[in-house]
Amino acid sequence: MDFDLTDEQELIRSSARDFTDREVIERARENARNHHFDLELVRKVAKQGYLGAIVPQEYGGAGLDYISYGLIVEEIGRGDSALRTVISVQTSLVCSAILKWGSEEQKRHYLPKLCSGEWLGCFGLTEPESGSDAASLRTRATRTDSGWVLNGSKMWISMGNHAKVALIFAQTDPEKGHRGLACFLVDTDQDGFQPQEIEHKMGLHASDTAAISLDEVKVGPDEMLGQIGDGFKVAMSALDSGRYSVAAGCVGICQGCVEESVRYSQERVQFGRPIASFQLIQAMIADMVLKTDASRLLVWRAGFLKDKGRPNTTETSIAKLHATEAAQWCANTAIQVHGGAGYVDDHPVERYLRDVRVTTLYEGTSQIQRLIIGRAKTGINAFVPQ
Numbered sequence: 001m002d003f004d005l006t007d008e009q010e011l012i013r014s015s016a017r018d019f020t021d022r023e024v025i026e027r028a029r030e031n032a033r034n035h036h037f038d039l040e041l042v043r044k045v046a047k048q049g050y051l052g053a054i055v056p057q058e059y060g061g062a063g064l065d066y067i068s069y070g071l072i073v074e075e076i077g078r079g080d081s082a083l084r085t086v087i088s089v090q091t092s093l094v095c096s097a098i099l100k101w102g103s104e105e106q107k108r109h110y111l112p113k114l115c116s117g118e119w120l121g122c123f124g125l126t127e128p129e130s131g132s133d134a135a136s137l138r139t140r141a142t143r144t145d146s147g148w149v150l151n152g153s154k155m156w157i158s159m160g161n162h163a164k165v166a167l168i169f170a171q172t173d174p175e176k177g178h179r180g181l182a183c184f185l186v187d188t189d190q191d192g193f194q195p196q197e198i199e200h201k202m203g204l205h206a207s208d209t210a211a212i213s214l215d216e217v218k219v220g221p222d223e224m225l226g227q228i229g230d231g232f233k234v235a236m237s238a239l240d241s242g243r244y245s246v247a248a249g250c251v252g253i254c255q256g257c258v259e260e261s262v263r264y265s266q267e268r269v270q271f272g273r274p275i276a277s278f279q280l281i282q283a284m285i286a287d288m289v290l291k292t293d294a295s296r297l298l299v300w301r302a303g304f305l306k307d308k309g310r311p312n313t314t315e316t317s318i319a320k321l322h323a324t325e326a327a328q329w330c331a332n333t334a335i336q337v338h339g340g341a342g343y344v345d346d347h348p349v350e351r352y353l354r355d356v357r358v359t360t361l362y363e364g365t366s367q368i369q370r371l372i373i374g375r376a377k378t379g380i381n382a383f384v385p386q
């Protein structure tokens with residue numbers, strides 16, 4: 001076993017760390033305060049090669065391995081989860097799906113524009129009546145002489161207001177259940193594609209989240225990823241990459257909580273000495289370190305398996321489950337270390353707590369991750385009635 005990063009991975013990590021310290025952290029608080037989806041920052045991220053890190057260079061990506069991608073996402077996650085969400089959606093949910101399931105023509109058409117940030121993409125799986133039970137989605141795809149027409153609605157779609165291309169999962173034949181699902185590449189400029197901003201979120205204020213109505217949206221015959229019936233598999237494979245990305249981002253939150261708590265506890269004096277000298281404060285920091293290290297190692301294991309091309313769905317779910325729950329615990333505990341000062345956005349820990357809350361919900365809730373892990377270990381699929 002080798003826990004050393006390569007020289008290249010170390011370099012990628014340190015430059016992502018510098019970029020986050022220089023460009024991201026400074027803007028994160030203002031963007032959250034102003035509920036501002038920062039397109040200028042997204043462009044800078046694209047310039048760094050962070051929107052298509054795992055996409056081969058021949059399609060405009062950086063051609064990096066999953067470990068390197070995880071290191072980048074960890075650093076950006078430490079700075080701003082709203083920005084990290086952009087990277088996760090664009091790279092993992094959209095690009096990885098096109099990379100795995102797209103035709104050569106589709107890859108050449110979409111990936112360079114997505115990796116360069118010229119286009120943003122979104123991933124339209126969830127609907128008002130269909131969340132964890134994704135296979136029950138109701139958006140309908142009907143075949144026409146010139147392709148397909150889509151009708152239905154999507155809910156909670158990250159970047160749905162800014163995306164130029166949307167992966168829309170739709171049912172082609174309700175009688176077939178998940179075997180009737182297909183994934184369509186939809187041009188969002190069409191009249192029938194109507195996104196609406198979801199307001200008043202608890203966190204991720206600088207992230208764009210949309211409800212999307214699809215009214216007679218036309219799709220060409222070649223704008224499908226894979227074949228009819230592949231939709232569910234496309235979604236699950238994209239989520240394997242997306243969950244890894246969310247987990248890595250949460251390692252970043254954990255790390256940020258440790259760093260902020262150490263710094264603050266060394267500066268803050270009570271009872272005549274820095275609060276860092278109190279054992280109960282050190283215990284909180286030690287537990288944060290423990291959870292951070294365990295989460296990072298689980299993410300690295302999942303990344304290692306991905307890079308080897310080995311099955312990793314269960315290990316990715318373990319990493320996602322652990323890292324998201326750990327980050328939630330760390331953010332809450334970091335506020336405890338900060339006392340009242342942690343309750344306002346002068347320190348990042350306040351934003352960490354609001355932003356981390358969604359990570360145990362999206363890309364499969366913690367309950368769903370447990371069912372995936374349980375299914376792998378028991379051989380019994382608890383998603384369907386036995």
Ligand SMILES: Cc1cc2nc3c(=O)[nH]c(=O)nc-3n(C[C@H](O)[C@H](O)[C@H](O)COP(=O)(O)OP(=O)(O)OC[C@H]3O[C@@H](n4cnc5c(N)ncnc54)[C@H](O)[C@@H]3O)c2cc1C
Nearest residue numbers: 123124125126130131132156157158361362363364365367
């Ligand atoms: C900010 C934000 C951004 C998002 N971005 C996207 C996006 O870009 N694209 C996209 O498609 N979706 C996106 N989502 C949707 C997200 O993936 C869903 O919210 C998530 O899958 C859960 O679905 P749900 O909200 O409908 O909850 P439900 O499925 O209704 O779950 C409610 C509760 O029931 C539990 N539950 C459900 N089924 C079971 C079961 N079988 N056993 C035990 N417990 C169960 C859940 O764990 C949860 O606790 C986003 C959500 C948010 C909040």
